[in-house]
Amino acid sequence: MAINLYDSAYALETAIRQSDEYRKLQEAYHAVTADPEAKQMFDQFRQIQLNLQQKQMMGQDISEQEVQQAQATVGMVQQNAKISQLMQAEQRMSMIISELNQVIMKPLEELYKQI
Amino acid sequence: MAINLYDSAYALETAIRQSDEYRKLQEAYHAVTADPEAKQMFDQFRQIQLNLQQKQMMGQDISEQEVQQAQATVGMVQQNAKISQLMQAEQRMSMIISELNQVIMKPLEELYKQI
Ligand SMILES: [Ca+2]
Ligand SMILES: [Ca+2]
Numbered sequence: 001m002a003i004n005l006y007d008s009a010y011a012l013e014t015a016i017r018q019s020d021e022y023r024k025l026q027e028a029y030h031a032v033t034a035d036p037e038a039k040q041m042f043d044q045f046r047q048i049q050l051n052l053q054q055k056q057m058m059g060q061d062i063s064e065q066e067v068q069q070a071q072a073t074v075g076m077v078q079q080n081a082k083i084s085q086l087m088q089a090e091q092r093m094s095m096i097i098s099e100l101n102q103v104i105m106k107p108l109e110e111l112y113k114q115i
Numbered sequence: 116m117a118i119n120l121y122d123s124a125y126a127l128e129t130a131i132r133q134s135d136e137y138r139k140l141q142e143a144y145h146a147v148t149a150d151p152e153a154k155q156m157f158d159q160f161r162q163i164q165l166n167l168q169q170k171q172m173m174g175q176d177i178s179e180q181e182v183q184q185a186q187a188t189v190g191m192v193q194q195n196a197k198i199s200q201l202m203q204a205e206q207r208m209s210m211i212i213s214e215l216n217q218v219i220m221k222p223l224e225e226l227y228k229q230i
Contacts, residue, residue: 005211008130009218012123017222019120029226059174093223096120103124104215107132108208111144 012100025093028086038082045077127215140208143201153197160192 016022032038048070055062077083131137147153163185170177192198 005127005130005134005215006218008123008127009215012120012127013218013221015120015123016219022222026226056174059171097220097223100120100124100219103121103128104131105212106128107137108212111141 016096016100019096021089021092021096025086025089028082028089031082032086035082038080041077041080042083042086045073045083048073131211131215134211136204136207136211140201140204143197143204146197147201150197153195156192156195157198157201160188160198163188 032042052062052066052070055066078087147157167177167181167185170181193202
């Protein structure tokens with residue numbers, strides 16, 4: 001890979017690291033990690049999400065009961081202020097990552113449109 | 116989103132556009148597009164790939180016959196020099212994109228490791 005490509009990628013990595021959105025995400029993560037109750041709730045939530053995602057990817061059926069359990073956990077988790085802030089910070093960060101990806105992928109997108 | 120993030124993303128986009136790998140990919144695409152026989156073969160190949168991917172994503176079964184049809188098309192397509200060069204150029208580009216993504220995603224990866 002050309003030096004210039006690496007340089008540009010590292011410059012973007014630094015810009016992400018220094019962005020307000022990343023700093024807020026870091027703070028929100030640390031707030032959850034420092035609070036054992038929030039941490040345990042959050043881990044449980046992530047585990048349920050992961051299980052559902054894996055089932056979906058493998059084309060397995062998701063039961064009514066599993067959907068209800070997931071919804072109940074989301075409801076519980078959103079009532080915790082620290083987790084709720086973390087989830088908002090994650091959403092903002094993932095919107096930014098997706099905007100950055102749209103910019104970066106433009107050259108390839110242009111090619112695919114032609115063919 | 117902060118100006119600096121956009122600037123860095125656009126700088127990386129330009130670096131991709133000016134890279135040898137992207138220029139080679141462009142050339143390979145245009146060589147295929149300019150050759151009706153190669154173009155038709157390539158479109159057919161892409162369509163088969165797309166169908167299989169969609170079936171996989173939706174958890175549908177892929178029949179023995181479909182696997183054989185896909186393999187036969189890959190074999191046929193690889194014997195066309197223009198398509199074979201295009202597929203190689205695509206592979207190199209997608210390796211680079213994945214390396215770039217690893218660099219850019221490092222800040223987030225670090226966070227996820229902590230929690
Ligand atoms: Ca295409
Ligand atoms: Ca995590």
